[in-house]
Amino acid sequence: MSENKNNKNSSQEQPTVAYTDDNIRHLSDMEHVRTRPGMYIGRLGDGSLPEDGVYVLLKEVIDNSIDEFKMHAGDRIEVDIIDNLSVSVRDYGRGIPQGKLVEAVSVLNTGGKYDSKAFKKSVGLNGVGVKAVNALSSRFEVKSYRDGTVRCLVFEKGVLKEDHTEETQDENGTYIFFRPDDTLFKNYSFHDEFVETMLRNYTYLNSGLTIMYNGRRIKSRNGLEDLLVDNMTVDPLYPIVHIKGEDIEIAFTHTNQYGEEYHSFVNGQHTTQGGTHQSAFKEHIAKTIKEFFDKNYEYTDIRNGIVAAIAINVEEPVFESQTKIKLGSTLMEPGGETINKYVGDFIKREVDNYLHIHKEDVADVLENKIKESERERKAMAGVTKLARERAKKANLHNRKLRDCRIHFCDVRDDRKEESSIFITEGDSASGSITKSRDVNTQAVFSLRGKPLNCFGLSKKVVYENEEFNLLQAALNIEDGLDDLRYNKVIVATDADVDGMHIRLLVITFFLQFYPELIKKGHVYVLQTPLFRVRNRRSKIKNKQVIANADAKLLKNEKKSDFITRYCYTEQERLDAIRDLGPDPEITRFKGLGEISPDEFAHFIGPDIRLEQVTLHKNDQVQKLLEYYMGKNTMERQNFIIDNLVIEEDKPEGEETNVDDGE
Template sequence: MSEENKITTEYTDDNIRHLSDMEHVRTRPGMYIGRLGDGSMPEDGIYVLLKEVIDNSIDEFKMNAGKRIEIDIDNNLSVMVRDYGRGIPQGKLIEAVSVLNTGGKYDSKAFKKSVGLNGVGIKAVNALSSRFEVRSYRDGTVRTATFERGVLKSDTTEETQDETGTYIYFVPDDTLFKNYSFHHDFVETMLRNYTYLNTGLTIMYNGRRILSRNGLEDLLNDTMTNDGIYPIIHLKGEDIEIAFTHTNQYGEEYHSFVNGQHTTQGGTHQSAFKEHIARTIKEFFNKNFEYTDIRNGLVAAIAVNVEEPMFESQTKIKLGSLTMSPDGVSVNKYVGDFIKNEVDNYLHKHSDVAEVMLQKIQASEKERKEMAGVTKLARERAKKANLHNRKLRDCRIHFSDVKNNRKEESSIFITEGDSASGSITKSRDVNTQAVFSLRGKPLNSFGLTKKVVYENEEFNLLQAALDIEDGLDTLRYNKVIVATDADVDGMHIRLLIITFFLQFFPELIKKGHVYVLQTPLFRVRNRRTKVRNKKALEDVKGKKGDFITRYCYSDEERVKAIEELGPDPEITRFKGLGEISPDEFVNFIGPDMRLEQVTLHKTDQVQKLLEYYMGKNTPERQNFIIDNLVIEEDRPEEEEKF
């Protein structure tokens, strides 16, 4: 063995470490909550912490113990959750919130259909909070324990006349969740989902009441951006509830839940629903329909209760269970039998709904057949292009890679022009970040049929790159990031791409996969020797280079940077992504990149907005432009660059 290959680091008893439960959670938080983040994304860790606390209160409600949950988030930083269930048994209170694999839900007799089964959730909240307080109200006494980063600081018991239940207060540790903030929209969506799945439950959120009287029917009514073409079909059974209708949108859209948990990535129950709803409708009409024609435009929700559910990760966003209980019927058969009986009966009883459904399916079939020749040609073209697709610089890890623990990180940047895509390509993470380059402005697809997706080479290649022709089950990237210049042309291209997704793949936006990349408008920098602001110097302590640099995304940030780095800093204004060097671009697409999620709500009136902004020129829009036209004067040359 050569000297170069010799092992030089000793491996001794001192290298073997034992971590306490709380130390282990803090050392490997990703194992317990998936990711950290700052709260700007709905999957960020602070929402997982909140969910883990609420799950326990929901489980109390499911056991008919407490119909009200109070949640207060103060200043978007600290959280209080109070339920009126039975309260954590006081003798084991400390262990219940600080010792892993300790809980009251392993016994199926007590918690048959629980979400929080693993004995981990609340302990992770404790370990990852700078302050954590738990109170258990039982039998006229309250036991209170406080922790800091998982370490017990106080433990008291006293008499009380308050109602039984559990109180949790926590402040996420800002040394882990840097610059975090809870976003109201994300929290409210989470809470509304809880109420849809638990009719009769009242959640008080910052003093406002949230409840649902009609379960999944309310969910569809509150979330559909296109009206159903027939009344929502809402059916309930033991341990299962479904609701669905057809709309005039393209594609399919599903909301699925297990034991009150929103399974955003579906799982065995959602797959069973898709299979059996299409089969039942096909058999009812006794026609040789394609399943894709039956499900085109379908918007649906399914909720099941599974005994001892198995999820594919601790964050519980995809069901892996094959059976409804360890010794019970399969999920597929249970869902299939319910749909076969109940949906078939409903359609026989409501012939008017069945007739509208039939017309919708036949219209989808007709359109598909009209596109058959174009579709075949486009697929062949896309297949050839995929062998050497100049527009796509792919990455190694994809969202559809079932067993890869980094699949959530997979993303694709949709860029304009070769210069911008070149900078991103050179600075990206080749494992998780792909790049798709547009050629100029894409076609305005508003008002066009899906035929254009196949006739337009650019749209067809983008569809093929994302692999969403047959739905989101095969989506290759978790984040679809539109990366365009922050000028008028860039904004127009951004709008055209989002219009394309809204028109033909709305679920991509509704499921939270589409983002806009925020890139800096200015670079402000100054030599270290000129910077007098001590904090600015401390922020870059130990980093190499003669300059201290601030990248600014707005005029306000530019002014602040000048104040910090003065006197006479060098200011550069970026006029396009292509002007940013790869060495600098790596700062903007790394772990701390700024993304703005494209969201879609029922109140957005999408069709009217698209008609106004993307439809044929209307007098209203022309008048709006004339009335609001602003001539922006160029900045003084000395402000551009020093």
Template sequence: MAEENNLTTVVNGSPVDYNDDNIRTLSGTEHIRLRPGMYIGRLGDGSLAEDGIYVLLKEVIDNSIDEFKMKAGDRIEINVDDNLRVSVRDYGRGIPQGKMIEAVSVLNTGGKYDSKAFKKSIGLNGVGVKAVNALSSHFEVHSYRDGQVRKATFEKGKLVTDTTEPTDDENGTYIYFEPDNTLFINYQFHNDIVENMLRNYTYLNTGLAIMYNGRRILSRHGLEDLLKDRMSADALYPIIHLQGEDIEIAFTHANQYGEEYYSFVNGQHTTQGGTHQSAFKEHIAKTIKEFFQKNFEYGDIRTGIVAAIALNVEEPMFESQTKIKLGSLTMAPMPAQVDAEHPAPPSINKYVGDFIKTEVDNYLHKNADVAEVMMQKIQESEKERKAMAGVTKLARERAKKANLHNRKLRDCRIHYSDTKNDRKEESCIFITEGDSASGSITKSRDVNTQAVFSLRGKPLNTFGLTKKVVYENEEFNLLQAALDIEEGMDTLRYNKVIVATDADVDGMHIRLLIITFFLQFFPELIREGHVYVLQTPLFRVRNRRTKIRNKQVLAAEDAKGKKGDFIVRYCYSEEERVNAIRELGPDPEITRFKGLGEISPEEFAGFIGPDIRLEQVTLHKTDQVQKLLEYYMGKNTMERQNFIIDNLVIEEDRPEEEEDLMD
């Protein structure tokens, strides 16, 4: 038995003991801090909406929303201080004070396992706010109940203080947290991401007032307001807004390509859809087809549709702790015994389908003018599809042959459509200009998650053209095939579509041409947050260690284990270059990168690795997309030329400040 408890394994030629001492039992807090990805997904720095700090904020707000749903408090006050620290105050019932410490610090502890108290809640697993506590350098919770307030503070999940005192404040809960900056490196809360999240809460909870840094956010018309605020193209007919028990839908058609959906479960924005969104797509097309009694194809019916669905489900099952895709098949858990007294709950597909069949059909019968506009839109989509039928067939055959050996595509092994792969969120494709740029990326990329698509040069300007060009232009057809989005976003192969062009005028032009292509024909790629621009350094500033007199810089580099001849700074702007010269002077060596092809693969690996800098391409109603495209990508060449002449600013190549630093 002694031998069984003390085994020896050989690793890299050296024996490593494996015995009882290697077996550890972690507390809940320790496990969250050791494996945060299991609880909040990616960590990130706050530059993207899916970054962990927003999951922390959402977990806190979800509890306050649940109080509102239980008709306990109709306002929530949220403050973000210096983009670093957050406080959330609701006016619900307050956490029961006797169990307050356990409720915010002990895993699998909560008041939502009993569906009588929180029948249709998001937070059912007893994890959320404990993860916030564990992943925060400082965390406070106050519970106000019946003239008493219990306050507790924590540091990295460990209790520091716990007091109870009388109070005159209203009942409710206050939570304050500072994400741990040793986990969330250089993080910041971005106002636009936070505000978008809060607006979603108000769309789904009409009557709820959220005060965000002193500004009130409120919705009076639910999902109808959401579509009005999010649509970047004009609706062809008034938004159809229908509500029932545990379900709300809103939809219209716009003069655009593709399909646009917003789906929610119990107030949670399911950005990756799920069973409820699939049911909506299926039954909205089926109901409209049956209403018109014409042999329309579902794709023609849904082309240009903009829709939202919100569903309330008892004890919903999501595909991950971050709750961005619904996996539930039924509206409630199946009872242990199914009989006349305990009937099986309806499936989500049937529940959504029955509602749409009844309500949408009734609406179209009562609103013949809306039905007429809808049919015209469907017929136009059908006409365009049939006009493209011949060229589409040829293009698909060409793309199929090219995919067998496409020298322009260097694919990766893991794809976004690989539903069972844990790394699918990391999958991305770089769209590059020319073979030299793609060569650097191809040699330095992660072949598991990073693909490369190489353009021949400047692609066609697609503004004002029909979708026929997608199939007639070989390059665009191959790009569409590489992304696998001809039939919609459900089959998208890469989570991030990254435009990687040189930081010069030609590179900017190519970047605009690619974004124009997506805006024209696949706007949902941008709306759903899949399109990014790769930020690459403009300069490399380096100096020999023997010349650097700044001991702090030397110590910092030594701490990183970098003890080579040079200390290097890569700069993405003029300001960063000036700061690097100040830090590494005197007389540093400065290299100006004119193109991606000039950067060696060894260096490039750092720019597309874990510290990759991406700028997300976003699309909002206020962007006036058509007007912008018409001005910048239209045929008004002289107007643009005169604008450039009138607004031209000439700057010196070398700022005076840099001259001073070099002396």
């Protein structure tokens, strides 16, 4: 009671902070973007992930050029990435009106797309995108070529530095150069594979458009059909069904892979999280196929193995965020019919006709696939029911899962993109992560030793194997990815042979039964340091090394007596020894459980290093899995023997003062 009283008195003694007119500030448009970048582009990031902000900046610039193409003004766009740090985009459209060029690139809520007659079905209607690029770039240049003159502007961090107009012989259009501000995008770089995927998606949706990317030509002749062909990692069971209509295009087929795979687009924007148009497609494709066969097939059996894409054009689309990755619109146009009805009517009419015309080569093959899925589902109905009951009980008190508070399926939570789950091996490793994690956004799932090698097994094993079933339940992916609970599924294993084996077994599980989880970019491998190299401050002569280390410790009350480097590669270890010598103390981390929670916080915090698991058509996944995870033991053994490299021991004294940990 006296303690409460003391606390009360203490709080009463706290001085009241003055709140006056001086506390009220007005930010300019550019200042506001720089102060609150997350409102405009989502996360910042360093370019190592496809959703990082540097790609949003690129997308915002290209979207404007795509809108010009849609208005039949220019069929060529040139995109160049210079030194993986700077970007230039040149289109051959009409060029931004020169009289309003400054306002068009630096004043929010200013643009030419509010008049639906000029840009009826555009991605960006709010006059924000290119202004955000300007504000968040250390250098931003724009040139508008119109009828023999070009007006050139140069900005630095949103502040106008140069403005001049001159005559030119160049074609009409717009040129934009920008270099993201490295004080905001720390250590960023553009990754070629992410940029190329983005550009290819643009060409799939805009037949006739040519994009020159660093001198390479990207073009699609068959639209969404090309998209499916380029992205499928297994062969289709029947020729891709590809149908176009006014403001809608669909393509689909079935494969022998488990689950469902969708690619959806609105006005050229890749809606990676789907939305109302994707939901409408899923509902009506199953309903139409069921009615065509006039049999009581389950929707899940009809859609099992489907690979599909849908693209629609909507007037004044509404997205769930500025990054435009999920469509929220319910109407095709203000006051018009619903997206669900529009998509449903189109699918009912066109797909039904297509199946009647292509009965032998499509409809019959499709029905065989549905029957096969139905047989498998019924064969494991009993074990599925028991497994669900077991998982339901486990969810009430699942000792394998240390959950977090924010989940990816929480529609209205601003931090849902940060939600992640670490899949660890054993209680030792999970203990270190659990104690150092962010309980709001980071969950932990602990495996019990090595999981089962599920390659070549049917999905029945997911329900028979308790560990797989609990993992499936934790991720909430039994019925697809619509309600996935974590944006990042991170495999966190030791950096040794056993850890690598466990990593392969977990990834094999996802590839075998939930390939869409990997294709949608949700699966990652946690990179943890192999070495800790440290030395006392008194021994370090390079003052810059000390200054750099101190900069990271500004928030700490007491500076460490040591300067410490965590090294993820052998080269980083050598660099650290050079910087921190002489005679540094070197610790080789043998397992995650050996790293203290205090240290582990560094590796799963803001500076976390993740390697995304990707899946592409040319990966030949089935052959790789069959070779590495199949039963050809002798073939693998001979390969290992033939390619074994034996390293000679290093001379003594080359590595000094090796410490096995404290």
